[in-house]
Amino acid sequence: MEKLIITCALNGGEIAKEDFPPLPCTPEEIAVAAEEAARAGAAMVHIHARDERNQPTQRADIFAEIIRHVRARTDVIIQVSTGGSVGMTPEERLGPVTLTGPVKPEMATLTAGTTNFGDGVFSNPPAVMETFAKRIAEAGLKPEIEVFDAGFVDNALRLVAKGLLKPPLHFDLVMGVPGGIGATPVNLLHLVGSLPAGSTWSVAGIARAQLPLATMAVILGGHARVGFEDNIYYSRGVKAESNAQLVARAARLAAELGRELATPDEARRLLGLPYHN
Ligand code: KMH
Numbered sequence: 009m010e011k012l013i014i015t016c017a018l019n020g021g022e023i024a025k026e027d028f029p030p031l032p033c034t035p036e037e038i039a040v041a042a043e044e045a046a047r048a049g050a051a052m053v054h055i056h057a058r059d060e061r062n063q064p065t066q067r068a069d070i071f072a073e074i075i076r077h078v079r080a081r082t083d084v085i086i087q088v089s090t091g092g093s094v095g096m097t098p099e100e101r102l103g104p105v106t107l108t109g110p111v112k113p114e115m116a117t118l119t120a121g122t123t124n125f126g127d128g129v130f131s132n133p134p135a136v137m138e139t140f141a142k143r144i145a146e147a148g149l150k151p152e153i154e155v156f157d158a159g160f161v162d163n164a165l166r167l168v169a170k171g172l173l174k175p176p177l178h179f180d181l182v183m184g185v186p187g188g189i190g191a192t193p194v195n196l197l198h199l200v201g202s203l204p205a206g207s208t209w210s211v212a213g214i215a216r217a218q219l220p221l222a223t224m225a226v227i228l229g230g231h232a233r234v235g236f237e238d239n240i241y242y243s244r245g246v247k248a249e250s251n252a253q254l255v256a257r258a259a260r261l262a263a264e265l266g267r268e269l270a271t272p273d274e275a276r277r278l279l280g281l282p283y284h285n
Pocket residue numbers: 020021022088089090091092093094117118119125130154
C-alpha cells in the first residue's frame with residue numbers, strides 16, 4: 009500500500025471566528041497552523057483565506073500573503089480552495105488561481121457539481137466546472153476534485169471526456185455535508201468503487217464522521233483529510249484545541265494500523281505534482 013497522505017483543511021470558508029476562536033484566520037495564524045499540522049504528520053494543507061475582519065475572501069493578495077508565510081515555515085503542499093464560501097461568484101472564487109511565481113500554489117480544488125450545502129446552495133453548473141478546469145490547468149496546478157455527492161464522479165468523467173481534466177485524477181470525497189452524500193462506510197465503498205482506475209483519493213468526513221472515515225481510508229489505501237474546516241470537535245462535546253491535534257490523532261491511527269505517512273515530497277510524487285522541491 010502507498011504511504012498515507014494526511015491533508016489538513018485548516019479553516020474553511022463557513023465557520024465564524026467568533027463562534028470558534030481557535031480557527032486560524034490571519035496569514036500568520038494560518039502559517040503557524042500549517043507548520044504545526046506538518047510537524048504532526050500532514051503532507052498537505054487545504055487553505056481558505058479571511059480578510060482583515062476574519063470574513064471569508066478569495067482575494068489573491070491575501071492568499072499571496074498566506075502562501076508567503078506558510079512557505080517561510082514549512083514545505084507542506086499548499087492546496088488553495090476555489091470553493092470559497094457559499095454564495096461567492098465563480099470569478100471571485102478563482103482569485104488564488106491567478107497567483108504566479110513564489111506564491112503560486114501547487115494544487116487547487118475543483119468542485120464537480122452543485123449541492124445543497126446546509127441552508128444554502130453550493131453552485132457549480134457545467135459551464136462553471138469547465139471554466140474552473142481550464143483555469144486550473146492553464147495555471148499549471150493539479151486539481152483536487154471535490155465530490156459532495158455520487159453523481160459528481162460522473163461529472164468529473166464528463167470533463168475528462170471533453171479533454172478538460174487529465175488522468176490520473178485526484179479526488180477528495182467530502183461526506184456528511186447536510187445536502188450531500190451521507191458519511192457512511194457503505195457510501196464510501198460505493199464512491200471509491202466508482203472512481204476511474206489509477207485515481208488517488210482522500211476522504212473528508214464531516215463532524216463526527218471525520219475519525220471513522222479517516223480510519224477507513226487508512227485501511228482501504230486511500231488518503232485522509234482532517235482539520236477544522238470539516239470538524240471542530242475532538243470527541244463528543246469536546247472542541248479540538250488545534251488542527252495539529254486532529255492530524256496527530258490520524259497519524260497515531262495510521263501507525264497503529266501499520267500505514268506509514270507520506271512526507272510532503274513523497275506526497276508530491278504520489279500525486280504527480282509537477283513542482284518538486
Ligand atoms: N465552502 C464550501 C462551500 C473547496 O474548498 O473547494 C466549499 C468548499 C470547497 O470549501
